[in-house]
Amino acid sequence: MMRFSVFTYxxxxxxxxxxxxxxxxxxxxxxxxxxxxxGLVCLGxxxxxxGGVVSFGQGLYYCLGAYTATLAANFLGVSDIFLLTxxxxxxxxxxxxIFGPLLSSYRGIFxxxxxxxxxMVLYGSLSKMSFIGGTxxxxxxxxxxxxxxxxxxxxxxxxxxxVVTIVVISGALMRVYFDSEQGLITQATRDNELRVxxxxxxxxxxxxxxxxxxxxxxxxxxxxxxxxxxxVDPEFAFWTTSGEFVFVAILAGYLSVPAVFxxxxxxxxxxxxxxxxxxxxxxxxxxxxxxxxxxxxxxGLGSLVSRRKGQNT
Amino acid sequence: xxxxxxxxxxxxKTFGAVTAAKDISVSVPQGSIYSLIGSNGAGKTTFVNMVxxxxxxxxxxxxxxxxxxxxxxxxxxxRLGIHRSFQIAQLCNELTVEENMLVAGAIHGRTRPSFLRxxxxxxxxxxxxxxLERFNIAEHRNRLIPELSGGVKKLLDIAMAMAGETQIMLxxxxxxxxxxxxxxxxxxxxxxxxxxxxxxxxxxxxxxxxVNRYSERxxxxxxxxxxxxxxxxxxxxxxxxxxxxxxxPA
Numbered sequence: 001m002m003r004f005s006v007f008t009y010x011x012x013x014x015x016x017x018x019x020x021x022x023x024x025x026x027x028x029x030x031x032x033x034x035x036x037x038x039g040l041v042c043l044g045x046x047x048x049x050x051g052g053v054v055s056f057g058q059g060l061y062y063c064l065g066a067y068t069a070t071l072a073a074n075f076l077g078v079s080d081i082f083l084l085t086x087x088x089x090x091x092x093x094x095x096x097x098i099f100g101p102l103l104s105s106y107r108g109i110f111x112x113x114x115x116x117x118x119x120m121v122l123y124g125s126l127s128k129m130s131f132i133g134g135t136x137x138x139x140x141x142x143x144x145x146x147x148x149x150x151x152x153x154x155x156x157x158x159x160x161x162x163v164v165t166i167v168v169i170s171g172a173l174m175r176v177y178f179d180s181e182q183g184l185i186t187q188a189t190r191d192n193e194l195r196v197x198x199x200x201x202x203x204x205x206x207x208x209x210x211x212x213x214x215x216x217x218x219x220x221x222x223x224x225x226x227x228x229x230x231x232v233d234p235e236f237a238f239w240t241t242s243g244e245f246v247f248v249a250i251l252a253g254y255l256s257v258p259a260v261f262x263x264x265x266x267x268x269x270x271x272x273x274x275x276x277x278x279x280x281x282x283x284x285x286x287x288x289x290x291x292x293x294x295x296x297x298x299x300g301l302g303s304l305v306s307r308r309k310g311q312n313t
Numbered sequence: 314x315x316x317x318x319x320x321x322x323x324x325x326k327t328f329g330a331v332t333a334a335k336d337i338s339v340s341v342p343q344g345s346i347y348s349l350i351g352s353n354g355a356g357k358t359t360f361v362n363m364v365x366x367x368x369x370x371x372x373x374x375x376x377x378x379x380x381x382x383x384x385x386x387x388x389x390x391x392r393l394g395i396h397r398s399f400q401i402a403q404l405c406n407e408l409t410v411e412e413n414m415l416v417a418g419a420i421h422g423r424t425r426p427s428f429l430r431x432x433x434x435x436x437x438x439x440x441x442x443x444x445l446e447r448f449n450i451a452e453h454r455n456r457l458i459p460e461l462s463g464g465v466k467k468l469l470d471i472a473m474a475m476a477g478e479t480q481i482m483l484x485x486x487x488x489x490x491x492x493x494x495x496x497x498x499x500x501x502x503x504x505x506x507x508x509x510x511x512x513x514x515x516x517x518x519x520x521x522x523x524v525n526r527y528s529e530r531x532x533x534x535x536x537x538x539x540x541x542x543x544x545x546x547x548x549x550x551x552x553x554x555x556x557x558x559x560x561x562p563a
Contacts, residue, residue, distance in 0.1 A: 176428075176429060177428050177429075179431050179432065179433075180426075180427055180428050180429055180430055180431060180432060181419035181422070181426040181427050181428075181430055181431075181432045181437075182419075182426045182427065182428045183428075183432065184408075184412065184415055184416055184419055184432035185416060185419055185420060185426055187405070187407070187408065187412075187416075188405045188408065188413075188416040190407070191405035191406055191407050191408060192403055192404065192405050192406070194399075194403050195403040195404065195405060195416075195473070196416070196420070197386070197387045197388050197391075198365070198387050198388075198391055198396070198397060198403065198474070199388075199391060199416065199417050199420040199421065199473065199474075199476075199477070200388045200391035200392045200420050200421065200477065201388060201420045201426070202388055
């Protein structure tokens with residue numbers, strides 16, 4: 001019954017977001033596509049937040065996914081969007097599976113700083129690699145869709161619908177995961193690691209799973225972002241980029257999946273309009289906005305629709 | 314002293330200059346109920362922590378089912394069937410009572426925890442509710458942990474540990490922090506449930522009335538050593554135990 005609900009909500013979400021392909025102007029469609037791509041990265045952070053840790057280095061996978069797609073397109077001649085996404089996702093998942101077990105021993109600020117350090121290592125390395133563009137980065141051509149090579153508005157529409165499809169599928173799968181046995185064990189881990197270990201589960205394994213899922217989603221988000229922008233540079237892995245993802249994750253909270261994408265869209269809108277009207281102080285308006293949300297909704301925007309159980313019931 | 318379900322041999326543990334366990338040896342037969350008594354710092358909890366993997370002994374063996382489990386991590390020991398509850402109930406405060414039981418059920422299930430199967434599917438909830446009813450705490454199922462009394466927390470802690478296939482249950486001060494009038498009803502519930510399942514019980518306790526009433530055998534600890542190992546009547550009337558452990562006049 002509940003499982004059916006997840007996919008019903010996913011279908012409704014798909015229709016609502018896909019309608020944007022008809023009603024949104026070009027600039028807004030681009031803005032939404034970028035927001036949704038970044039939302040995917042943030043969804044990975046939210047998965048980790050449910051286990052009690054926050055990665056300040058998801059820029060690593062955002063950047064790695066973007067560079068993987070760009071290098072595959074430029075050096076291997078791959079232009080199919082599905083293939084590029086699969087390739088980037090596989091590379092990021094692999095790296096996540098390598099770093100996950102390492103980082104899973106750490107908690108709190110140590111986890112955050114180590115994850116940040118890894119992304120800054122990538123940033124520094126890419127900046128020095130002049131053969132792949134150094135600090136200037138690389139351009140990537142327009143993707144094809146199973147052999148179809150649209151241009152102009154059709155390209156933007158196809159890319160937007162692709163993002164929407166990926167977001168809806170990823171969001172539904174993550175909701176299923178959050179509601180699953182493993183998802184509940186993750187929440188228990190956030191609360192009491194000792195109890196989880198003494199029930200017979202490995203806390204490190206739980207953490208490593210969540211990190212790997214975060215890597216996978218980060219890679220997919222990076223791929224979509226680079227295809228929408230047409231350009232990647234090491235800034236994708238810079239700490240301010242990772243900070244933006246954390247900003248969205250805190251804004252959304254860990255209770256609701258749609259709230260993550262909603263928060264990502266809000267961030268993009270606030271940033272776009274703030275930089276238009278207050279070009280020198282737009283970060284200030286973002287900061288004030290986050291403060292208001294933290295004070296009024298400490299569990300994030302998601303708490304508006306998903307309340308915790310208990311409380312004198 | 315042989316063929317016990319749990320065979321502890323010459324176990325030692327020191328913390329800096331403090332010796333918490335000196336050549337501890339004990340054999341616990343299947344289905345028995347042991348209590349561990351002793352003043353604070355006598356080595357009772359160190360013993361429980363070594364058996365359950367929280368602390369690795371410096372020397373000695375802890376055999377369970379023909380395997381030396383000394384130094385194995387807690388989760389592996391738990392998987393083998395040695396479960397424990399804690400002096401301060403270890404629960405997930407952000408989850409409800411039922412969700413806490415569902416966590417235990419998911420980890421202890423016959424199959425590995427799934428990424429797809431809902432944690433609260435009908436079967437899982439039925440199993441969780443059956444355990445909560447057995448421990449008489451089903452009425453609290455939708456409450457968050459901070460809303461519960463000390464007694465209910467203790468029962469839930471034990472119920473969670475019982476969700477798996479338990480062979481040995483170690484209870485660390487099961488009645489500490491519990492209202493005086495709740496102690497015996499709680500122990501009645503717990504011991505009955507464990508007896509029904511044929512579980513071997515080892516519990517740490519300071520209340521000698523509870524020790525006398527529920528244990529079949531008592532291990533008295535003093536200064537990291539077992540100074541008496543016999544039936545409650547014999548141990549509690551032992552002059553050395555009275556002097557160093559119970560404080561009763563010799």
